[in-house]
Amino acid sequence: MSESEASLPLIAVTAAVGAIVLLFTLLCSVFRREKPTQEENDKDKQTANAVSEKSNSNKKVKPVTKSIKKPAHIPFTHEWLSCTLKGHSSRIVSLDFSPNGKYLITASEDRALMLWSVKEFRQKEHKYIRGNVEFDSATHIAFSPDSRALVASLANENAVRIFRLGKKDDGSHNVTISGAVTFPQKHKHDIIGVGISSSGKWIMTCSGDTTILIWDLKGEILTTIDTHQVNNSCGKVSPCGRFVASSGFTSDVKAWEVHFDKSGTFSKVKRAFELKGHLAGVYDFDFNNDSRRMASVSKDGTWKVWDTDVRYDMGQDPKLLCSGQVSNPGPALVALSPDGRTVAVGVDTSIAFWDAANGQQDQFLENVHADSMSCLKFDISGRYLVCSGGKHVHALHNVTGYRATVAELEEKLRTASGPGMKERLKQQVSEAREALENILSPSKDSP
Template identity: 85%
Template sequence: MSEEEASLPVIAVTAAVGAVVLLFTLLCSVFRKEKQPSEKEDEQEKKVPTNVSSEKSSSSKKNKPVSRTTKKTPQVAFSHPWLSCTLKGHSSRIVSLDFSPNSKYMISASEDRALMLWSVKEFQQKEHKYIRGNVELDTATHIVFSPDSRALVASLANENAVRIFRLGKKDDGSHSVTISGAVTFPSKHQQDIIGVGISSTGKWIMTCSGDTTILIWDLKGEVLATIETHQVNNSCGKVSPCGRFVASSGFTSDVKAWEVLFDKTGNFQKVKRAFELKGHLAGVYHFDFNNDSRRMASVSKDNTWKVWDTDVQYDMGQDPKLLHSGQVNFPGPTLVALSPDGRTVAVGGDASISFWDAVQGQPDQVLENVHAESMSCLKFDISGRYLVCSGGKHVQVIHNVTGYKATVAELEEKLRVASGPGMKERLKQQLSEAREALNSILSSSPNGSSK
């Protein structure tokens, strides 16, 4: 073998090895190029959460002031020179109010299952304490005081029955009043009870349901009589302050009254038709009596209120006489309250109240936005000094300024025609006191609300 032939394998091997090295170098270079974007992507992915978090934090800081606009605007508290105070304590909507015949207390019933007893003499004070009673396993829908001011008659939402509550005193000698359930009558009504009442004699209790039924009960829970009102449905049912009548209104355009009769020995006799208020053109939402039942007020779907003279001989066929009528400008169902002396008519609708002079039939004042919610109760106290109303969780206590004005006008007229010196002197004194009371209210601001 020649020297030239022997060198060929060495060259071939050297070329092959070089080729392998070159291929390996190329492969490593390609691998590096592919790996670098992947590593960059990993690094970017690692950085993304940090960037997003930072953006969120920055966005959160920028949006903080915006969150204030999502808060509810607080309800502006009602304020008016006629306002005496606002009673607070209930946690849910108030559904019924009543005053004790002895003029000392007011009771309020709410959907929070609580009964709260308030002192009337504290209405002009800054602090308003209350005594709480609970309605066990139910909710009171309507409530009234007994004639002796020592018990309460309430209708119940779930049982649709009547429960008697007793007002007692604690045994610790503190003279604090307690409210406790005593007796529950059997459920007799087919539809919900919409009104309760008790006669001033304490002999009988009335319940009125949403159909056309009124029941008269004795104090032991026995039904004495059933009244069919024939009004398609009942919207309001009440017992007159004199204790003689029970009345109802409903889908028809009249208010019907019946007399509940007992014999001389105190035994129940019968219920007979007494009189009707006729004059509205549509169903009657609500009605009210004055303290001696000689006057009544009613409010109707026909957008009118009316005051009636019910001091008539209905046994002789006489009908109540229409005294005054006025327009109602509130939407939806309305309530009416007649002051005990019959001088003031208050009509409540939605969240506003209009005051009218019931003697002259003239408008006096409209109070708007009295409550944050629609009105549920409207009632004068026994003395006629205050009108109370509820809407939502609060009770507004309002001075009956319209009544004071009517009293002043009436005393001025009596003084003008008075003849005897003694009579004139008494009228002057009464007129001076009425003017002083009126000026005191109009010149003062609201006393505040309970906490």
């Protein structure tokens, strides 16, 4: 064997050993690199878990609460309640009595107008005649002086529409309600009040800014009034047909007199008087039937009754007759009976009856409606106060008015001199007491 042949196995062995050493070195290097990476991953996981725990600890844990259902409203019952009118499927937003005393009209968000008979208020059944407001719904409504037409403001169009009350052609004498004419849109803000004068010569619309528009019956604007009250909260026409008044953000109620000349042509609108005495904005106000008395309710938590039978053209201001505190805070409604003897103040779902002669509270009714009241108004005779809340209307007997009438007649009887006068007063006292007794102690046969 030669020397070169003997060295070949040695070289092979040496190469094999070197390869093994190199492989071992590479494996150790890889292991060293993977180990720190695994440790870093473990550290990252620990850091992430710590951050997550800290984040979860900072989060407010929402308590698990069970949904509480609002208790069902218990239907209102009271000895003063004459009836409840049901028929609308949505919230009632406005109502008015016809000047002839026969009807009550209600307007609802269900796009319906419903006409009710006042003489059925003491009956078990209450029928109504329905009219539809096409493509819109009425927000405020008022009867015309002849009780044959209605003036309504529209929700979507923000305009005025005249509705006619007619009779069917079938000879059944059933009344129909149909839209006749729509005035052009003129208000830039939502209309918050409508009215028509007792003379039938002009129509008033009041919007939520500071604008009052006086229209003729053809839809032409006669004049525009700027109330300067920052914004209007209420606008009404007096029952005597002479005044238009408004209240708003300021603490007063402003009244203007609408003048026509002898030929019946519109002349001007002139500032008449202001009710000054509240300390904050006035929510609502109302007139009695001859406009010699007014009532107002304010954000300052008070209601007031005013003598407006003054010589305002000579600079005389209305006189404050009495005042009282509103039972609950919040937006309020006020209604003054036609004879001026009763003041009703509605807040949320409660109504307080006050004697306007002495300012004493006579009755406080709670939970009259399931929802906040939207309307409060006496009928033409003063026998009923109607209030709407939600889909229903309640007609309440004006017991406070009967009691005030009895007290006033008894006072007159004490001072009466002639026998004829005394006899008439005794008869009137007897009739008033009998009417009051029938309300508070109805017979078993009565509804």
